[in-house]
Amino acid sequence: MASVGATSGRTPQEPGPGEAPTSLPSLAPVPGFGEGEEEEEEEPAEVGAGIHLCVLWNSGHLGIAYYDTGDSTIHFMPDAPDHESLKLLQRVLDEINPLSVVTSAKQDENMTRFLGKLVSQDHRAPKRPEIVFLPSVDFGLEISKQRLLSGNYSFIPDSMTATEKILFLSSIIPFDCLLTVRALGGLLKFLGRRRIGVELEDYNVSVPILGFKKFKGKLPQFLPDSVLQIFKSESHPSVYKVASGLKEGLSLFGRRAPSLIRDLGELNSRLDVIQFFLLPQNLDMAQMLHRLLGHIKNVPLILKRMKLSHTKVSDWQVLYKTVYSALGLRDACRSLPQSIQLFQEIAHDFSDDLHHIASLIGKVVDFEGSLAENRFTVLPNIDPEIDEKKRRLMGLPSFLTEVARKELENLDSRIPSCSVIYIPLIGFLLCIPRLPSMVETSDFEIEGLDFMFLSEEKLHYRSARTKELDTLLGDLHCDIRDQETLLMYQLQCQVLARAAVLTRVLDLASRLDVLLALASAARDYGYSRPRYSARLLGVRIRNGRHPLMELCARTFVPNSAECMGDTGRVKVITGPNSSGKSIYLKQVGLITFMALVGSFVPAEEAEIGAVDAIFTRIHSCESISLGLSTFMIDLNQVAKAVNNATERETDEEVDGLALLAAVIRHWLALGPMCPHIFVATNFLSLVQLQLLPQGPLVQYLTMETCEDGDDLVFFYQVCEGVANASHASHTAAQAGLPDRLIARGKEVSDLIRSGKPIKPVKELLKAKQMENCQTLVDKFLKLDLEDPSLDLETFMSQEVLPAATAIL
Known part of the structure; x- marks a missing residue:
């Protein structure tokens, strides 16, 4: 069932008729912190009442869970992407005003910085939240699940x-959201340790938990990875997999689903960018921006390595290209219409700090020399001392040749030659070839020389001149390396001081990159700009198409969909297999999803109202790692939709006629709060037996077909009405089943439909009787009547009489 939910005219936090309030309960003031006597009289303080929040942030994603002592309920928010500044977390804190914030003692520096600001700032709540750190082991994934x-x-x-x-x-807790599961586990540990609400009770009395609820509030909603089958990750049973145990499948938008945006201004801002690049005169500009974006790399990883002093030579090259490409983006965007918000932000936020970084790197780093030596080296004229030492190091070969000539004059005449070499960390050494007479170690001793070591039939010594060279020249190579490392550190400090602008570059560049890709898809596949309406109670799509199926099919028949007001909230779609029911459901969900992430959509027109979430039960992805049957997977998905769907949300098909009818009736009983639901089913009995209540909330649709003799022609067009047959025999024939089997299937189907008893096929029955008779005759022929141990009475009772029933 794909359902697109829409709201009525009230605000998201206002409860509908007969509905409990969805907004969070307000905190009662704590004694001693009230703002006035009148407030204390209106809202008497309740000792210990409040909210206790547990939060984890890792790799750009946030996991949140909190316990509300007002109703003894745990609320959670599925893993959601958040910026390094943790803006989403701040919005959650502003909305729920927790008494305590629980997190892991082993935290990212961004979270540490955020919590430090939290305890130091003037908080709007009557009391600043208490920050509680628990050992990281308390947030382990497996122990949290347990x-x-x-x-x-x-x-x-x-x-x-x-x-x-x-x-x-x-069906209630999203166990595939790892951070949320860990946050829930840490919260349970905190509640058990503090014994919130049961401080005075016996120790065997546990903290009351009356339910788990998904936290929505005023925050943007995020879709789970399994929605609409475009985000796919599956637990892999192999113990040789990486720690996550996940294998990634086909993904159109990356590993994480983007959020459904409720800010119409933000949505239209994204569409403005796409529409700008769709204009023919802007195609060259789009291609140029695309080339510049290709040089912008993973800056946060480079900055992280800089903080740890693990910078590679390639990092400086990548950073240099990234910064200069960002400057190119800034100059290009300054020439574009500043009425488009993204262009304005890039032109403004890509400050002159980028030019300063690029200038420093270009003037200091010797890229060619760094690659040759596989370490950081600087260009000439940066440090006179380094230049002088490099000059000396370059002139060493000729100088050492002269020193070796003078050393040879003072050596024994039996020594034919010598050389003076420089070894980093060791210094200058006199190198003499080993003579045949030098057998024992004692033979290596030469007056006036200090023996060091033997290597490759050459003896290495320290002489008075080499010692003097060590004193005068020192370890040139290491000195140069140390001084260049110091310069690299100073350069890193300059870059890190401007890390904020680099992070902003990545943020804006990634947004521009995504919108350029969406513009390219819209141009290539003929997408149109959706419209957003806060007053529309649903979605309206004219001649919509499935964005993937239309690329695979020779011809694709577009279909429209209208979900408006209180009529047709539940659309029951019938029709033969392969007639396009599931494609229609996915098509509606995908168009809605694409519109709510700020993309053009595959439709002639699309008007989108408010949507909280999209729930699906379209296809069961079986895996041995789940340990569940297909039917159980189906029911689990349906349970999630039943437990979470609201009047602004959307839901597909359930196996089992009774369960299907019960689930639909559950939503219909909500009346005006019923979500918009699309149900595709082959259960014609759902309509024939009138299992659903009659009324304006239910609308019956079918996929148009036509019988041409023994053939069934599919038009793939949605129209009002109910299919008169499932045409399963036609699908069976296409699958290659024998004609005799298909004919028998039709016969049984007709008997069931007419309420008549089903009788076995006479030919099959006769053949079976003959086989049983032959078996009984064979048993009689094998009898030995002269055998004294033969008991005819036993033979008749155990062999003949049981077989008689099958024969007769």
């Missing part, structure tokens, strides 16, 4: 088995 699954929850019946409990919790 805490969640082994918890004692009053809303779970004691009669449930362990397996049933796991399946029930997995």
Whole structure:
């Protein structure tokens, strides 16, 4: 079921008729912190009441869970992307005003900096939140899962088995969101340690938990990876996989699904950029920007290595190209219309700090020399002392040749030649070839020379001249390296001081890169700009297309979809297999999704209202790693939709006629709060038996077909009505099943439809009787009537009489 949810005219936090409020309960003031006597009278303080938040941030994603003592409920937010400045976390804190913030003692520096600011600033809550650090082991993934699954929850019946409990919790808690699971585990550990709400009770009384709820509030909603089958990761059973145990599948938008945007200004800003690049006169500009973006690399990784002093030679090259490409982007965007927000931000935020960084790197780093020596080297005229030492190092060969000639004059006449060499970290040494007479170690001793070592039949000594060279010249190579390393450190400090602008470059450049890609797709595939309406209660799509299927099919028939007001909230779609039902469902969901991330859509027109989320039950992805049957996977997905869908959300098909009818009736009972639902099914009995209540909320659609003799022609067009047959025999014939089997299937189907008993095929029955008779005759022929141990009565009772029933 693909369902697109829409709101009524009220605000997201206002409850509908018969609905509990979805907004968070306000905190009661703590005694001694009230702002006035009147407020204290209106809202009496409740000792210990409040919210306790647990948060984890890792690799750009945030996991949040909190316990509300007001209703003893745990709220969680599935893993959501967040900036290094943790803006999303700040919005959560502003909305819920927690009494305490629990996190891991082993934290990223961004989180540490954020918490430091949190405790130092004037907080709007009556009391600043208490920061609680727990050992990182308390947030382990496996131990967190065990805490969640082994918890004692009053809303779970004691009669449930362990397996049933796991399946029930997995329909409520997103176990595929690893940070959220770890945050929930840490929160349970904190509650058990502090014994929130049961401080005065016996130790065997646990903290009451009356339910788990998904936190929405006023924040943007994020889609799970499995939505619409375009984000796919699957647990792999192999123990040889990496720590995550995940193998990545086909992904159109990367590993993480982008968020559904509710800010119409932001959505239209993205569409403005796409529309600008769709103009023919701007194609050259788009190609130039694309080339510049190709040189912008992973700057945060380079900055991280700089902080750890692990910078590579290639990092300086990459950073240099990135900065100069960013300057090119800035100059290009300054020539573009500043009425488009993204162009304005790039032109303004790409400050002169970038030019300063590029100038420093270009003037200091010797890229050619660095690659040759595989270390950081500087250009000439940067440091006179380094230049002088390099000059000496370059002139050493000729100088050492002269020193070796003078050393040879003072050596024994039996020594034919010698040389003076320089070895880094050791210094200058006199090198003499080994003579045949030098056999024992004692033979290596030469008066006036200090023997050092033997290598490759050459003896190495220190002489008075080499010692003098060590004193005068020193270890040139190491000195040069140390001084250049110091310069590299100074250059790193200059770059890190301007790290904020580099991070901003990556943020804006990535946004521009995505929008350029979306513009290219819109140009190539004929997408149109969607419109957004805060008043529309649903979505309206005219001649929409599936963005992938239209690329695979020879011809693709577009279809429209209208979800407006309180009519047709539940659309039941019937039709033969392969008639396009599932494609239609995915098409509606994908167009809605693409519009709400700021993309053009594959439709002639599309008007999109408010949507909270998109839930699907379209296809079961089986895996041995899940340990669940296909049917159980289906039910688990449906349970997630039932537990989380609201009137602004969207849902597909359920196996089992009774379950399908029960799930739809559950949503229909919500009345005006019913989400927009698209149900594709082959259960014609759903309509024939009138299992759904009649009313304006239900609309029946079918995929148009036509019978041409024995052939079935598909038009792939959605129209009002109900299919008169499933045409399963036609699909079976296409699959290559025998004609005799298909004919028998039709016969049984007709008998079931007419309510008549099903009788076995006479030919098959007769053949079976003859086979049973032959078997019984063979048993009689094998009897030995002269055998004294033969018991005819036993033979008749055990062999003949049981077979008689099958024969007759």
